[in-house]
Amino acid sequence: MNDQSKVSNWCVVSMASIPLVMTLGNSMLIPVLPIFEKKVGISSFQTSMIITSYSIASIFLIPIAGYLSDRFGRKMVILPSLVFSLIGGLIAGYASWKMSDPFLWIIIGRVLQGIGAAGAAPIILPLVGDLYKDDEKTSSCLGIIETSNTFGKVLSPILGAAFAAFLWFLPFFSISFFSLISILLVIFFIKVPKKKDTPMELKEFIQKTKGIFKEHGKWIFTVFTIGAYVMLVLFGILFYLSDSFEKIHHLYGVKKGFVLAIPLLALCIASYISGKNIKGNVKIMKGIILGCLAILTLCVPFVGFLRDQLVFLLCLTGFIGIAIGALLPTLDALITENIEKEERGTISSLYSSSRFIGVAAGPPLVSLVMKNGLNVSFIGAGLFAVIIIALVMFWIHTNEKKKPQPAEGSS
Template structure:
């Protein structure tokens, strides 16, 4: 009898261990699937940056017009992200993400077809990019609240958000290389590659991610009242994170636009070599995001000070760029600025995701994503206009914005004493 009981107990333990292993494996695949979304959306935007000077020649447009190909995507996303966040809180995250990925893919097809078949494709390219912006609004920004829903442990949330931000930044590393490589065959190929990436991410979301149980839907008026209360009680630190997020993305995309233009027009560096040079500061951003996501755990005080140090690095490296236009020096300073932005972003993600209750998390994180998209939209056209004057003025303005983010972080983000959660 004793042997039978031991056997049953051992069998039960084995089944329990196997079940836990399967659960862990499924969770890993779910994280990979979620990470594919910011990767794909980043490719859809940043992949075009090294191709912009080629587009200017091929379809006869100015630098400002080419910057609008990046900006229109972001403007549409800015307007629609809060709506997507609200819908995700009420009908479920997956029900918003999957159709959004499909819409984004259709937008890429329209832009690619216009560039391939039309003699004057600019306006139809912008329409396709607008559709991509619609898709982007309901895809990448909803990943953050979905991660918050899937994991109960704050440490798991921080770690997974670090991986998500790393995936986002890895997309930025891969984008210039892949964009330049594809454009080496056909300049419009990056547009047509994007729907393929969307299709892969859609299939992964459909089959590998299980949505957590949907929260009970609250009436719209009550929902608005709760959002109002959140901003009333948490407005100072929320606005601080929003402003810092805007500035970091504006500086990042402004710098990428500037570097892409200078490499091609001043140093005559093109194609994959140009993509590799653009990837160096972005690689620093990617690696620092990954390490930071692992370090911060649940410690909100640490998150604040890592963000602060990151912005100090960013401001110092951008200011230093005004001293020399030597290529090695520029790449070195952009590398340091990449580290600065890379350590800040996962901290901001974790602060905002862990600081808001699940019921309103989708809406609040979506507003934060909108703020980031404002930076993405504003960076290239602002830099395109400033480049007509002296480079020094451009660097002084970007450095000044970084100092504003530094002050806002120091004054506005104030975790309570002993708050490691």
């Protein structure tokens, strides 16, 4: 199964369905947060916690799920995780439907969904690495997986607004429905390669993981930092746009969803193109990373200043979407292709955890600075990209074997 000819198209579709469903499970709620605020009677900060509670649960459990997938198999972790996501959606939806004060139970449901997300989407990255031996094929498949993720972000505002227009709590139930579809696809179409080696004991595993960070820690830390940063910027801006579209530009419902999808469509297209062209070449990856961070440095500081100018705001956030979209599959490939199979699940899961830190932090931070300090915050976020550019230049090195090298030593 380690050859592309043995990996069926349905297997790729099944893998791609998981990040799509997990993305819908979070991003689909962003355009309807103002509706939740009114219907449940909560503050803007409490509303942001509907997103953050999902992400916080994932942050702490993703590394555990990664280790379990390395030890017991990818599919054995993915399937129960999707069941958690299904149950969480039912709890949040039922509470919103039947309870007069559903906020606590919505959060409980979202935490369960976050637990499900921890063992689902992040495990797909090492699974792709297990299925393919060729770096170019791995990069291409990872591009499809990340494009599915970003395509979910494009669909999310449209579907979320459409479901909420029918019943305001329907987005919660829809997450359960999509999770069920993914469960069936995984059961029938994903055939995981059989493990030939005896899984490492925990003590040995910890020692080996420490060795990886000792040898490759600088470039791994840099990739983790970029992952957290771009997701903080993305979800912070999405929260900001969702609020601004209603309060300033008077866009509501499905119309608002379509407008919110414009920068996300740019992100999706850039993700697909990037995934198709990096071809496992670290030199190309480094160039993409530097170029995209430069775009973020130039664009992010001006987001707050264009709040009243809808067309210019969409153009600017479209450029930001292109930069983030090109970055995501590049970072995925850099991690997946340069870590040995035995530790791939844990390292890629730690990387996914770093991304969820950004997802968790973005909405509440923006909600806190929305009235005072919004422009300064976006300027600071843009300037932080300059620091990351320096990290990339000094800590991600390339050589003829196309592997990242720590700045001071061997590969």
